[in-house]
Amino acid sequence: MGIDLVLLSGVSYRGQEVAGHRMRGLLALLAGELRTGCGTSRLVDGLWPDEPPANPVKAVQVLVSRARAQLGAGVIASTATGYRLALDEDQVDSSAVLVRAAAGTRQLRAGDQSAALAHAEAGLALWDGAVSDGAGGYDPVADLRSERTAAHRSLVRIRALALARLGRHGEAVDPLTALAAELPRDEEVLLELLRSEAATAGASAALARYETYRRALRDELGIDPGAALQAAYKLLLDGDTPAVRHGVAAEPNQLLGRDEDLAAVAAMARRSRVTSIVGPGGLGKTRLANAVGRNAEQRVVYVVPLAGVATDEEVVRQVASVLGAGELRLAHLPVPPDPLTGIGAALGPGPALLILDNCEHVIGGVAELVQALVSTLPSCTY
Structure with missing residues (x-):
């Protein structure tokens, strides 16, 4: 169903311009409700x-009759107290923009x-x-x-994000x-602007x-940027260090439709962590996970296959082995660290992504490991 009543850019109904200041005003008032x-x-x-007319009720009746004659008898319906447009939201542009803004916001969050x-x-x-x-x-x-x-600004923001x-950083x-200035x-x-600017103009x-931004925030409010911005800043600082992609499978052919x-x-x-x-x-799922790892923003990415692991108890040892945690020696420890500590040391303090593949048969062991790592490594995502 297309737009029948246009009020935001001109005033027309089904392609025919609506004449008369009060006729246009009547449609706008009814469209607003x-x-x-x-x-x-x-x-x-x-x-x-x-200056109200001498007979206000009659004046409105006459105007509605003229509108029905010009637009069609079924466009304006009578109610117990007045009148309403007999149109759906997607037939009136002033309502359709609200519907699109709300739907776009939902999809953005999803x-x-x-x-x-x-x-x-x-x-x-x-x-x-344009308003004038x-x-x-x-x-x-x-x-x-x-x-x-406000709906228009929301649509502009949704599109840019x-x-x-x-x-599509060049387009964004x-x-x-402009949005950051407004x-x-x-x-x-700002977070997406930093990423797009780094991709187009450099880190x-x-x-x-x-x-x-950080200085302005400290000067005006005495606070620091949010955690997401700080994490993006750290990634930009680490931009010159080589990326680690361990265990990420190469694409045998182009991934289509995903x-x-x-x-x-x-x-x-x-x-989410x-x-x-x-x-x-x-x-x-495995190919999708590897594609995510290949394109990840984190500098450090490990993919650990768990298909060959038989029990929950073997999960930590398998992850430690793939990360080389068993070979680590921490300077402040006289003996090799336990596997969990070694995994944490291998992932490091900076942003990292750990992908655990084929977890369904050892989900208990995976859940226990991830819970432990989430509580000890605040910069790692799983």
């Missing part, structure tokens, strides 16, 4: 704010960046955010547009820069932006 409609007194106040981007671009295609209508005095159309500017999280950097304390925007530009899955898992890994990929055998 699409679900409930407007009472007659509300319409009188909105359409004749300075980690489905492709769906979030689609909603944002569909909403932005309806309106460029050129009419003097109080104008319900201009007022409706003003009320929808989704582009960045999909790896300019809108993110929303200087939005750390979610030094992103580091300089972070430092400017872009949304890759983006979703990467987004979940940013929000522990992420699980589940599904029936043969679905491609």
